Amino acid sequence: MTTIRGARERARTEVTAAIKDEARRQLAVEGAAKLSLRAVARELGMVSSALYRYFPSRDELLTALIIDAYDAIGSAAERALATADPADPPARWTAVCVAARAWALAHPHEYALIYGSPVPGYQAPQLTIEPASRVGLALISIAADAHRADGIALPPLSEELRPEAQRLAAQLAPGLPPEVMAALVASWAQLFGLVSFEVFGQFNGLVEARDELFTHAARRLAHEVGLLDRRRTP
């Protein structure tokens, strides 16, 4: 599909990328709320109205940045998963958690864009839900692999929660016990609670040894979804 496109089309994708890059730059400095279309245009040497040829509104620009951010943290997680020891599920789990946290700490404003307060009046379009699920899917795949290899057993769920967990398991990881599925969804949210507290400054002046606390918590989460450390329990 790398046909030689016309100059116009090529220019369009280049300008679009330049706008996103500059917007990301301003995002990193000032945060989403202060991201200004006019300032982006100014920095790019164009007039603000010209920018509307590429993004119909400020919200659309933000949506593009949101999708890119989801993809960035998602691929960071997937890269960590690919390089971790396939035979050590807890290590794979913590590797993904650590990678997600590292990306968040390196890109706090982009992280805030996707895991902070949703932009006012803004409804996440269908387009974002697929990239948004990549980290979660990485976590699920770890549990699914571990379950295929050794089986995972967790205490049974309550009557009220089991059907939901079964539905989710059927949808996302057929064969995975509902108990594991429920633990996965909860752990997924809890993981980002840990990251958000750190990125958003909730630990400021309270927790110092954040690396250690995070890896400790990530390991406990792995235990919570039933991933057992073979080195301890062979």
Place this chain on the structure above:
Amino acid sequence: MTTIRGARERARTEVTAAIKDEARRQLAVEGAAKLSLRAVARELGMVSSALYRYFPSRDELLTALIIDAYDAIGSAAERALATADPADPPARWTAVCVAARAWALAHPHEYALIYGSPVPGYQAPQLTIEPASRVGLALISIAADAHRADGIALPPLSEELRPEAQRLAAQLAPGLPPEVMAALVASWAQLFGLVSFEVFGQFNGLVEARDELFTHAARRLAHEVGLLDRRRTP
């Protein structure tokens, strides 16, 4: 200290409260980013510059709302703690969690103000850290009470994390084992991860039985900090 103040002073506190109320109203409708000083003033029948007699800037108004929000969710948690069965630590824990979640779902924009992305360029002033810790302190007190009553034993921490946990325990709950303290801090962040995912729409189109998932996760968190259900393990 309820001395009869002059008309001026009384008017000042009344107008200040009216401004905050109207701001909160607009916050609930549009969200923090669209909260406009001019709109608040307009709605109150005053001119925008007059509002600056009460709040030196938009950020100061937001800070006031933030403190109020922290106090609101904090007192909701404390109320839940006060009415729960004192002899049942896991029940006390889940009661506090459920109360915090209920407040968040009822006041999503105020919740976003305090647990979402920090307002751009905004540094939380010292004033906010005390009200911000009320929910956390409620959780800590549950574990401290349970530890005093029955003792809590958890697996030992790593060498790297123990000193930090000991420091935190000495500062916040003298006598509490560092293992419990570390679990508390992590659970505190994880709790708000669950709430944030729900409030910010991360569960949209994925998780339906949110009440059940949340109470399940809250119970697991209680277990994680070492609160044992006596009815199951007498």
Place this chain on the structure above:
DNA sequence: GAGTTGGGAGAGCACTGCTCTCGCTTGAGA
């Protein structure tokens, strides 16, 4: 009662998102 202070009104500045119109340039079809 005189003087100080608090606070509302209004104009104004620099900025924002967004629209609309006016041209120039590009590229596809006749």
Place this chain on the structure above:
DNA sequence: TCTCAAGCGAGAGCAGTGCTCTCCCAACTC
């Protein structure tokens, strides 16, 4: 090859924003 619609940048303009400054009246203090 020529034509003509589509793409796109420039500029002006609108309604809104946070914030400042000046003016002036009313309230409180001495």
